[in-house]
Amino acid sequence: MEKVVTGEKRVFMTGNEVVCRAALAAGAEIMYGYPITPQNEIMHYWTRLAPRFGRRFLQTEDELSAGFATLGGVLAGRKAFTATAGPGNVLMQEPLAMAEMMRLPVVSIVVQRGGPSTATVIYSQQEVTLxxxxxxxxxxxxxxxxxxxxxxxxxxxxxxxxxxxxxxxxFVLADGYQGKMREPLTIYDPESRGIHMEETDAYLGRHGIPGLDRPPGHFRNTYNTEEELYAVMQGHIAAFEQAAEEVSEYETEPADGGLLITGHGIVARAVQQAAVQLRSAGFPVGYFRPITLRPLPVGALRDTAARHRQILVVESAYGQLGRLLRDAIYGCPAEVHALCKPGMGVTAEEIAVRAKQLCAARED
Amino acid sequence: MRRYVEAYVGEGTSGKSEVAVNRALELTTRGRRVTMVDLDIVKPCYTLRPIQGSLLAMGVAEVVTWASRDQVGMGETPVLWNPAASWVLQRSGDIVFDVGYGVEGAKALALVEGSEVEADLRVIMVINTTNPLTATVSDIVEVVSSFPAVHALVHNTHLGDETTAEIIQDGARIVGEAASVLHMPVVATTAVAELAAAIGEVDCAGHQVRAIRRLMTDTFW
Structure with missing residues (x-):
């Protein structure tokens, strides 16, 4: 496969273009998609660049089909992906649940827009639960x-x-701000950084005669009895739990006995900025940012939460991250507060105002 | 007096709007009457609209665009076209068009009445070599050739806040070479004032250096 990037390069582009370039660099062979703002440019750039590297694209009639077609690509052993947003992400839940059942390595880039329904084409963090x-x-x-x-x-x-x-x-969970805004980054060939790209293999159409040279390929999303499903799910859940340990990621800077501000995605930038400013002004404020929302870094989160007296969850949604975090830290004595702005961006300044109020109330 | 009619086109992230807005202000400062026209039908709501008030306050005679609240329709699929833009070439004074990105964006110029016969119209393509689409001489030649009728280039290489004089000079060499292949003039290298001063009046490829202010940081994207 022809190298998409040689060496490393500092570049300036939109987030959607970044996703397209990263998928190319990762060796993605085909994208299936259906247009929806704010992810359209992922498709635009893919259709423009993919042919240069012998990669392919299929636009389907809707997101249900785009999701299922991605599963089909993966079953054929292709490194396949899709990208969507909002109501498109809703439609893709059926195919993605099938991928869950059949353990299919499907990659979906979600560029969150406002919700519910078509709402805005711009930004939110309202697709966390979904x-x-x-x-x-x-x-x-x-x-x-x-x-x-x-x-x-x-x-x-x-x-x-x-x-x-x-x-x-x-899933890579981005948002419309990230998709559309521009900032510098370094693009690179993964192998040149020692990142080994996993080999793909076909589920269907393997060499040999089924039953003679190899077991038949029998991939199921439907089972006849509860016991059969239960046994399969036990295996899936165990595999997921085991992987969770290795997969979960986070960033944190705690402030023992103080206030812990949490946020994810682009809001985490404002959270981090606010925490750094408040600390330099003498406030006992730390931050915790889960990078994986599923699985959450539960152990680290519980340990960190336990070191603080208060927690402030900040999000561009009405408590979607909050619900995940509250569940993960259940039993922790810290008071949990929320700063929720569904479908709106959150600035470091407004987080700082709220954080100062919480610090002051605590002193009273 | 010569009238300037300039349309700024290019790839996404090239800095079209920034260059166009700065050009409009430069002409305004020279005491000229300038009309800025929003021809962005690719990302219509988010570029010039948020700063139209400040452009008027800075002396631009008129900004032809919709305010988002005046639009009919939803999100990025409203009634895009302000009919005033169709007849803008009938006005006196200078006209600066901010055009949406890509080849499709540039096609919006054809919707302006008389644009195909306007003798003063110059279509100027803005190039940033830190965008991989226009990173090399052959990339630039390919991209410029894919656009409808481009008359000249503006070299606007930058990496946002990380821009250095060296990055700009590297870009200047590449754009200069591409321009000679294309037989096109490079009307300026644009850089924020501090870097423009560091580079001097001309860059290493002999392009005139034009200092700009970053105004698009106040817009949506």
Whole structure:
């Protein structure tokens, strides 16, 4: 396969273009998609660049088909991916739940827009619940929440490896701000950084005669009895739990006995900025940012939460991250507060104002 | 007096709007009457619209665009076209068009009445070599050739806040070479004032250096 990037290069581009370049660098062979803002440019750039490197694209009639076609590509052994947003992400839950059931390494890039329904084409963090636990099933999927163009590049590459290593669907959860904004990043060839790209192999159409040279390929999303399903799910859950230890990622800087501010994705940038400013002004404020929303870094989160008296969860949604975190730290004595702005960006300044109020109330 | 009619086109992230807005202000400062026209039908809501008030306050005679609240329709699929833009070439004074990105964006110029016969119209393509689409001489030649009728280039290589004089000079060499292959002039190298001063009046490829202010940081994207 022809190298997409040689060496390393500092570049300036939009987040959607970054995703496209990262998928190319990761060796993605085909994208299936259906247009929806704010992810359209992933498709635009893919259709423009993919043919130069012998990669392919199929636009389907809707997101249901795009999702299922991605599963088909993967069953044929192709490194396949899709990208969507909002209502498109809703439609894709059925195929992605099938990927969960059949352990198919599907990669989906979600560029969150406002919700519910078509709402805005711009920005939100309102697809957290949907992306972590959407579909009928148990949420056996990995979800990275990126905060910068560099991370969009790094984690899109990682998503393909994670999917093919563990055989669970993997989501990169971005948002319209990240998709559309521009900032510098370094693009690179993964192999040149010692990142080994996982080999793909076909589920269907393998060499040899089924039953003679190899077992028949029998991949199921339907079972006849509860016991059969239960046994299969026990295996899937065990595999997921085991992988969770290795997969979960976070960033933190605690402030013992003080206030812990948490946020994910692009909001984590404001959280981090606010925490750093407040600390330099003498406030006991730390931060915790889960990079994987599924699985959450539960151990680290519980340990960190236990060292603080208060927690402030900041998000561009009405408590979607909050619910995940509260569940993970259940039993922790810290008071949990929320700063929720569904569908709106959050600035470091407004986080700082709220954090100061919480610090002051605590002193009273 | 010669009238300037300039349309800025290019790839996404090249800095079209920044260059166009700065050009409009430069002409305004020279005491000229300038009309800025929003021809961005690719990302219509988020570029010039948020700063139209400040452009007027800085002396630009008129900004032809919709305010988002005046649009009919939803999100990025509203009624895009402000009919005033169709007839803008009938006005006196200078006209600066900010055009949406890509080849498709540039096609919006054809919707302006008389644009195909306007003798003063110059279509100027903005190039940033840190965008991989326009990183090399052959990339630039290919991209420029894919656009409808480009008359000249503006070299606007930058890496956002990380821009250095060296990055700009590297870009200047590449764009200079591409321009000679294309037989096209490079009307300027644009750089924020501090870097423009560091480079001097001309860059290493002999392009005139034009200092700009970053105004698009106040817009949406």
């Amino acid at each position: 992306t972590t636990f959407g579909g009928n099933g148990e949420g056996l999927r990995f979800v990275y929440s990126t905060a910068s163009h560099q991370e969009l590049y790094d984690y899109t590459i990682k998503a393909f490896n994670l999917a093919w290593r563990y055989r669970f669907p993997v």
